[in-house]
Amino acid sequence: MTVHKLAAAAAALGLIAATTVAIAQKTSTEAIEEYREMLQDGNPADLYEMKGEELWKKARGPKNASLEKCDLGLGAGVTKGVFVQLPRYFADTNQVQDLESRLVTCMSTLQGIDPKEVINGQWGKGERANATALATWVAAQSKGMQFHLPQSQPQERIAYEMGKRAFFQSGGSHDFSCATCHGEEGKRIRLQDLPNLTRNPGDGIGFAAWPAYRVSNGQMWTMQHRLNDCYRQQRFPEPTYGSAITIALGVYMGVNAQGAKSAVPTIKR
Template sequence: MRKLSVSATLIALALLSTANAEEKMSMSDADKAMYAEMLENNPAAMDVAEGEEMFERLIGNEAYAKMLGVKEKDLPKYLSGFPRVVKSAGKVVTIAQTLQMAMADRGQSVPKLESNEIIKMSAYVKSLANGLKTSIDVKSDKQMKEMMALGQEVFEQRRGGRGLSCNSCHSADIIGQRLRMQPLPDLGVNKAAGTWPAYRMTQSQMVTLDKRFQQCMENALLAKIPLGSREMVGLEVYVTNKTKGNEIQIPGLKR
């Protein structure tokens, strides 16, 4: 019989200790009521509106589409396929990185990926694809195939003193169990990529997908992978591919 590692044993014990917790323990009735209300009035909608104002003032659809090498009318469909190879970048990039590129092309000061400007504009730009399905194509070319493989490696790699990985909480045999009284989600069914940037109720702010990755790493006591790095972009490619075909709904709403 296969022996569990110390870290795997600790995870199993944590999951077993909460496996019988009732659903209400993961979210109180008051939180559920608040969640239902926020579904109708997502606070992050204001951030998306601010992102639209900034985007139109600093870049604009026409200039942005030209930089991406697509027609303006085709932007929504094109955006549903990110992360993807952008010819002017010469590599696989995220929507946030294309905004940095567009601002650099216009001779403007380029904000960091974690800045409010980039977060809000990213949410607005991705919202242009709302209602469409994620259409990432990880087999489209060599670079996408390489980033998909890198993302899977990052997702499954055990790191830190506890020997944890993304897969430790999101593998098929763990999904649905509880850790810290929260159900561990299936990232595909949960529409992970199609619903970020999202408003996090527990943090009262909008968070991007890559920043959420960093928060998970921090909670697991792992060194945070830098935003914009090959490893982080690869991880977003891998997770986005899990949600391929799911509807894009920006901004999302998360606990």
């Protein structure tokens, strides 16, 4: 090896050593946040947003109609601000619905798309993938806005209490509950800080961070998908897409997040 090559190798080793020391001086939380910030500029969620907007405006389904007359809670066609007020009660279905289940209702009533194509579908495929893209785009229209879920209807208050009970319900082979990981301050799993979701965890954290792009598996995850995976980790059976229990959990976490600013779509490890 020449003198120049030896010098270059030594310089490279020095740079690696300096970087290692710098990383070691940071907390794991700071390192993770820096990693997320680096990825945010190229967040693949942008592609899902684009697809969602296209699907919203495109005439599809047996009725060959768009979703531009879909009422997500603030009037037909209104998307700005709806995400931070969902889940909420809808009189036409007589149900409390979250963003995804409401989108399924609109896809069914306006476009004639069979809800089973989403409910019984697979993550990342077919109409369920379309619902994910739509949810990503709609949610992004409320970025930076504060959560203030309505609780004026008795059905909404019942859903909150139902979600609270579900949050603290233990079960499965490991006797886990949502509260096992997210019921108090200062908990962590591996290098991941776990927010306390029994209160407002802060802007862009917990309920205010989904939909999010998961780098680890290259998928866009909505809150329905996030809750599905939480149940998997608790060793519970997979909940039905848009089921009352997942929506109730959304109400509980959303009301607790009162005043937090939505950061979606975010990026996760």
